[in-house]
């Protein structure tokens with residue numbers, strides 16, 4: 001009997017999958033690989049059911065002889081283990097980032113004369129509806145809210161990108177790259193106060209109020225499914241913060257980061273060049289405690305951001321604050337720095353990790369941008385936030401287009417740098 005292998009990364013079996021399994025049975029005994037959670041989130045939808053449940057729905061089709069776990073997107077390991085005579089797959093992976101997986105399968109099969117069989121992918125109204133339902137499910141508050149904690153368990157580093165609108169949300173949601181034989185995408189979104197304010201042409205001084213920030217969150221949520229970490233500035237008055245915690249939870253936000261500053265907050269990237277006041281440890285702990293008492297779900301996270309290094313108060317102050325904030329109930333800490341080198345961040349993380357191995361650490365490598373996610377992870381960092389790069393790339397591009405049009409009194413000269421709208425709207429989903 002010949003061996004046929006196919007890999008599924010789905011939470012729902014629809015007629016497209018059944019069609020593949022029926023076809024596969026014509027070639028021999030069928031083994032289905034279920035992509036593990038960690039592999040699935042690298043390029044596919046986030047799973048809404050467990051790996052065991054995914055195994056079960058495939059077994060329940062009655063069309064398979066075995067179900068195994070495939071724990072890497074690329075097929076090197078699984079093909080070496082199973083040595084199938086045939087790998088069968090829908091033909092919908094010839095273009096885009098998934099084509100790298102296809103090439104990888106062909107390469108591995110060639111080693112021993114295995115064969116790839118591609119069949120027409122079933123895409124009809126019914127399959128589209130199932131697909132849309134899956135996405136809608138992931139966008140629901142209860143699924144989205146808990147996803148950050150799930151990611152912290154699954155990923156070595158939760159890669160997070162700034163968003164400030166529906167469009168930037170779509171970029172965070174849909175950008176997938178294939179690079180050096182790996183597929184990757186962002187895991188989460190950072191709703192930056194700096195970029196949200198900048199998009200409105202306003203300074204980052206808590207002038208854009210929470211109602212307006214929530215409007216932005218809603219714009220992002222309408223078109224995405226990934227978890228949101230809100231930059232909550234100082235958290236404001238305790239009496240307001242507790243109220244906002246409940247609202248954010250209800251909306252499906254996963255975490256709020258509040259920074260230990262008081263009075264008129266200025267952006268941290270100004271450091272000591274502007275007057276900024278750090279809150280007392282006691283006051284800030286009180287705010288954290290009040291927020292934790294107010295929250296109603298298990299999953300929501302309140303993350304305490306330590307500004308000691310920004311304000312040049314030193315490592316010991318930063319560490320004392322970190323431990324105090326964790327004691328007060330903070331679910332994670334964020335340590336910020338505006339040095340060009342990551343050394344002070346590494347030093348802080350190493351000392352924090354020597355006492356606390358569990359509490360997640362968040363960093364924002366804007367100034368020390370030469371550091372890689374892997375290097376940060378080696379020092380115990382769990383969440384890396386690229387806090388403002390989308391805004392900083394869009395602004396100069398828009399500005400030079402404006403200059404170009406003004407200089408030439410026409411748009412022709414600017415055109416070569418512009419993306420056709422037909423391409424932009426491929427990001428936008430129809431209902």
Ligand code: SPV
Pocket residue numbers: 192193194195204231267268269364366387388
């Ligand atoms: C933001 O993005 O608004 C932040 C991070 O608070 S930083 O600008 O680096 O202070």
Ligand code: MG
Pocket residue numbers: 192193194204231233
């Ligand atoms: Mg901010």
